[in-house]
Amino acid sequence: MQRVAHSTLFGLLALICLAVALFSARYFMPSPVMAEGMAPHLQARPVVFLAHVAGGVTALALGAFQLVTWRGPRRRWHRVAGRIYVAACLIGAGAGLALALTSPSGPVASTGFGLLAVFWFGTTALAWRKAVSGDFGQHRRWMIRSLSLTFAAVTLRIMIPAGEMLRLDFAVAYPAIAFLCWVPNLLLVEVWLRTWGWEASPPARRRFQDTAASAGSPPA
Secondary structure (H helix, E strand, O other): OHHHHHHHHHHHHHHHHHHHHHHHHHHHOOOOOOOOOOHHHHHHOHHHHHHHHHHHHHHHHHHHHHHHOOOHHHHHHHHHHHHHHHHHHHHHHHHHHHHHHOOOOOHHHHHHHHHHHHHHHHHHHHHHHHHHOOOHHHHHHHHHHHHHHHOHHHHHHHHHHHHHHOOOOHHHHHHHHHHHOOHHHHHHHHHHHHHOOOOOOOHHHHHHHHHHHHHHOOOO
16 A cells, blocks of 8 residues: 555656656747746846756656666666766756846845755765765765755746735745745655655665674774
């Protein structure tokens, strides 16, 4: 029953990520629909904006599947897709920071989205470094943090229409959403990692470390 619940939850999250990725890819169309809100960025900084969109779309499309391909015969896909995911996040975060610093939405929104870009870049870079060094326990934990920030693209697109439905003043709601679209994601993931999530050091790695420590310790 628990396995079915996990599979259902994963399928729902993957479907939402793919839907948002496809919707965001509209910016690559000659005349994108529902693009009024991003028109200032698209007109003033088209290359940077499209780099941010390309990175985000690719990360969303690949990220969720990394959670179920890290074991067994799908590990080859996991490695290849993981490299693409990391590159997409780093490009998307770098471009996102540039957009945040030049945002016309005010200093609070710029700070919120700027910090999101910095944390997205940092968690992804750390996840990649841990994988390269062979510390796969920490790699998985940092990758989960990175994925929670990638998922900000989804929560952002839920919160904006929710604010409109609640008739909140957009000038007031948007700066708050710049933080609310990612800070709760990261906090929830951190609580999960510390309470139920993957251990920082897998059992096999700990056994190896304990054996090595015992072999090197002097006799009592």
